[in-house]
Amino acid sequence: MDIKDIIKPENLVYQKTKLMTDKPLSYCPGCGHGTAHRILMEVIEEMDIQSETIGVAPVGCSVLAYDFMNVDMVGAAHGRAPAVATGIKRCWPEKFVYTYQGDGDLAAIGTAETIHAANRGENITVIFINNGIYGMTGGQMAPTTLEGMKTSTSPYGRDLHSMGNPLKMSELLAQLPGVHYVTRQSVHSPRNVRRAKKAIRAAFEVQKANKGFSLVEIVSNCNSGWKLEPVPANEWMEENMFPYYPLGDIKVDGKLIVNQ
Amino acid sequence: MKELRLMKGNEAVAEGAIRAGTDGYFGYPITPQSEVMEYLMAEQPEKRTGMVVLQAESEVASINMVYGAASTGKRVMTSSSSPGISLMQEGISYCAGAELPCLVVNVVRGGPGLGTIQPSQADYFQSVKGGGHGDYRLIVLAPASVQEMFDFVFLGYDLAFKYRNPILILSDGLIGQMMEKVELCEQRPRNTVFDPSWTLTGKTPDRERNIITSLDLDASQQEKHNQHLQEKYRKAEAEEVRYEELQTEDADYLFVAYGSSARICQKAIQLGREKGIKIGLLRPITLWPFPKKPLAAIAPRLKGILSVEQSAGQMIEDVKLSVGCGIRVEHYGRMGGMIPSPEEVLENFEKLFIKK
Numbered sequence: 001m002d003i004k005d006i007i008k009p010e011n012l013v014y015q016k017t018k019l020m021t022d023k024p025l026s027y028c029p030g031c032g033h034g035t036a037h038r039i040l041m042e043v044i045e046e047m048d049i050q051s052e053t054i055g056v057a058p059v060g061c062s063v064l065a066y067d068f069m070n071v072d073m074v075g076a077a078h079g080r081a082p083a084v085a086t087g088i089k090r091c092w093p094e095k096f097v098y099t100y101q102g103d104g105d106l107a108a109i110g111t112a113e114t115i116h117a118a119n120r121g122e123n124i125t126v127i128f129i130n131n132g133i134y135g136m137t138g139g140q141m142a143p144t145t146l147e148g149m150k151t152s153t154s155p156y157g158r159d160l161h162s163m164g165n166p167l168k169m170s171e172l173l174a175q176l177p178g179v180h181y182v183t184r185q186s187v188h189s190p191r192n193v194r195r196a197k198k199a200i201r202a203a204f205e206v207q208k209a210n211k212g213f214s215l216v217e218i219v220s221n222c223n224s225g226w227k228l229e230p231v232p233a234n235e236w237m238e239e240n241m242f243p244y245y246p247l248g249d250i251k252v253d254g255k256l257i258v259n260q
Numbered sequence: 261m262k263e264l265r266l267m268k269g270n271e272a273v274a275e276g277a278i279r280a281g282t283d284g285y286f287g288y289p290i291t292p293q294s295e296v297m298e299y300l301m302a303e304q305p306e307k308r309t310g311m312v313v314l315q316a317e318s319e320v321a322s323i324n325m326v327y328g329a330a331s332t333g334k335r336v337m338t339s340s341s342s343p344g345i346s347l348m349q350e351g352i353s354y355c356a357g358a359e360l361p362c363l364v365v366n367v368v369r370g371g372p373g374l375g376t377i378q379p380s381q382a383d384y385f386q387s388v389k390g391g392g393h394g395d396y397r398l399i400v401l402a403p404a405s406v407q408e409m410f411d412f413v414f415l416g417y418d419l420a421f422k423y424r425n426p427i428l429i430l431s432d433g434l435i436g437q438m439m440e441k442v443e444l445c446e447q448r449p450r451n452t453v454f455d456p457s458w459t460l461t462g463k464t465p466d467r468e469r470n471i472i473t474s475l476d477l478d479a480s481q482q483e484k485h486n487q488h489l490q491e492k493y494r495k496a497e498a499e500e501v502r503y504e505e506l507q508t509e510d511a512d513y514l515f516v517a518y519g520s521s522a523r524i525c526q527k528a529i530q531l532g533r534e535k536g537i538k539i540g541l542l543r544p545i546t547l548w549p550f551p552k553k554p555l556a557a558i559a560p561r562l563k564g565i566l567s568v569e570q571s572a573g574q575m576i577e578d579v580k581l582s583v584g585c586g587i588r589v590e591h592y593g594r595m596g597g598m599i600p601s602p603e604e605v606l607e608n609f610e611k612l613f614i615k616k
Contacts, residue, residue, distance in 0.1 A: 075473035087328030
């Protein structure tokens with residue numbers, strides 16, 4: 001049997017979403033951004049809301065997200081994506097608005113915009129990629145960098161006494177009444193990709209139902225910044241990131257989930 | 261029938277915002293412009309026109325809400341005063357870079373730093389020479405009356421959409437706080453048509469996705485984008501210069517003043533003429549583009565020019581660039597929130613030009 005006999009519509013089990021452009025991704029091999037982009041676009045395609053969706057790209061590794069996502073998009077100033085999304089959503093309350101932000105963008109320079117957009121219950125969806133480091137600028141310490149973790153600006157490891165504690169933004173935001181849905185996921189295994197996609201769908205459904213702020217944190221890797229090969233990076237993430245940033249729902253339907 | 265109302269300058273901006281069909285106002289309280297948002301909140305424009313008014317958590321958030329809202333092609337604005345406008349400069353630069361039409365109102369107070377809450381014109385350099393980073397220009401409108409605070413909201417939107425560029429209304433605490441009669445115009449409808457070539461409305465099958473950004477990592481492309489912006493600014497320089505001349509026909513001397521200083525100078529001119537000194541006034545209405553040609557045209561007939569500003573002398577640089585070296589140009593002004601009286605302006609003019 002020739003390969004041409006196999007590639008037929010009736011044998012099709014998977015197809016790249018039309019909402020991803022054909023532009024090659026600019027991310028490092030092994031990075032989780034590509035997968036996160038794909039499942040986000042798959043959700044928008046499956047909900048058939050491309051013509052009603054506006055995305056906000058951040059500053060960071062995903063600054064060029066609009067090159068890959070085939071929806072109307074705007075590039076925000078560093079950290080200001082939730083304010084930019086607020087402006088769009090207030091002008092188009094009937095449309096879907098999402099931001100796609102890293103931890104430096106969302107949890108450091110943009111903390112005020114993040115907290116206040118959440119506290120107002122802005123009916124937007126935030127996709128928050130947390131890899132504990134500033135990837136694009138060359139691996140500097142992020143607000144989410146773990147204790148003892150070595151980065152280019154914490155070369156001897158993050159010292160909590162002088163550099164502060166890793167910030168758990170999702171738990172913090174979940175405390176706010178305007179926040180309807182917060183979950184923490186990952187995209188490092190097929191099972192986790194499926195769960196993360198389900199979570200993004202749930203977040204967009206919250207927006208569709210006009211229930212308020214929804215956030216999907218995706219704990220991800222940065223093998224370049226962490227100075228690890230892709231597979232060891234994922235192993236390191238499981239061993240070190242997940243204990244501090246445990247996966248699972250944090251707030252569902254406006255109610256805090258009490259774990260353990 | 262004319263609809264007349266006695267209003268504060270800040271209230272006139274707010275009423276102008278509603279009647280000009282603004283879709284979204286995003287602001288943060290700061291003296292001496294807080295009445296803008298207070299008026300809007302009390303007026304409930306969402307019931308009048310569907311206009312959105314939102315109190316943001318900071319001026320940084322305000323201007324970025326404006327940036328996002330402007331990307332939808334709707335009419336959006338913010339207002340603040342000097343320290344708040346400084347905070348907005350990054351966002352204004354982004355709006356200029358991404359070519360977003362929007363309106364920013366600065367009701368200037370004395371600086372630098374926290375300064376005072378009294379009127380000042382010391383934000384001239386910031387307004388006309390850049391303010392934020394990069395090569396960009398704002399069209400800067402300088403109202404000299406409460407009426408113009410109202411009217412310039414309409415003019416501002418027309419220019420913002422004509423050039424796809426942020427427009428700055430550069431007012432001051434005096435114009436913002438004083439009350440005058442205002443003739444209000446009819447309600448202008450809100451935008452219902454959005455240019456499919458750039459506005460974010462959601463990608464439909466009949467067009468490519470729209471992307472609003474000021475980023476281009478390819479330097480040669482970024483230079484092309486800059487050249488495009490500069491062409492736009494040259495067009496604005498050719499077409500948008502606005503100014504007013506008062507008693508310049510027979511003038512031996514000229515005051516150049518904008519905003520509240522122009523009002524003070526009107527009286528100073530009258531006092532001067534009562535003493536037999538023929539003074540005229542050129543009031544730039546657009547501070548950028550600056551009325552260089554009209555000034556250059558009058559200059560040869562004059563014995564001297566006094567630039568009157570509530571600053572240490574900022575606009576005087578543009579006056580000098582306009583008229584060249586053949587004529588004496590001096591500055592008179594007060595700083596830090598002090599307002600000169602007409603008598604004081606005339607006295608200092610006489611010291612500089614008449615009494616030897």
